[in-house]
Amino acid sequence: MEREWFNFENSLNSPQTKRQYVFCLKQFLIYTKKNLHSFLMLKMQQQEELIINYLVQKKVSRANKNVIFFTIKHACEVNDVLLNWKKIKKFIRSEKTGNEIAGKDRGYLHEEIEKILQYSDQRVKTAFLILASTGMRVGALYSIKLTHW
Numbered sequence: 392m393e394r395e396w397f398n399f400e401n402s403l404n405s406p407q408t409k410r411q412y413v414f415c416l417k418q419f420l421i422y423t424k425k426n427l428h429s430f431l432m433l434k435m436q437q438q439e440e441l442i443i444n445y446l447v448q449k450k451v452s453r454a455n456k457n458v459i460f461f462t463i464k465h466a467c468e469v470n471d472v473l474l475n476w477k478k479i480k481k482f483i484r485s486e487k488t489g490n491e492i493a494g495k496d497r498g499y500l501h502e503e504i505e506k507i508l509q510y511s512d513q514r515v516k517t518a519f520l521i522l523a524s525t526g527m528r529v530g531a532l533y534s535i536k537l538t539h540w
Contacts, residue, residue, distance in 0.1 A: 395431055395466075396427050396428075398469045399469055402469045412458075412466075415458060415459050415462040416462050419442075431466075438467075438474060439474055443479055445459070446459065446460065460479065507519060518532055
């Protein structure tokens with residue numbers, strides 16, 4: 392294991408944060424076609440350009456872009472790479488989903504729920520109805536056990 396990756400992974404305390412950050416960093420490194428060591432060895436301007444381009448082209452919500460941003464920032468900071476994070480953060484913009492009211496995502500309509508359930512198998516129906524009825528986040532679904540009910 393390369394030293395930079397060791398620093399990154401072992402500086403994260405929460406198992407959920409570690410799982411999310413590792414996934415986000417791997418996706419970013421696939422995009423850059425580099426490993427963490429070679430990315431961190433690039434010039435500061437090249438690093439900033441790669442991060443900004445990735446954040447701009449990524450078609451996800453603002454919240455997801457923030458997770459990606461803080462993942463990359465954490466990986467750089469624990470490996471003593473200082474970038475202009477204030478400048479990079481300015482490129483995080485919310486993607487319009489067509490499913491918002493006053494800039495905020497709206498809940499599903501009854502007709503939309505019926506349509507989703509109509510074309511889903513039992514496993515997806517169960518997961519969807521748990522999420523819809525409890526208001527919990529998708530990421531929390533992973534940690535639910537049958538004994539919790």
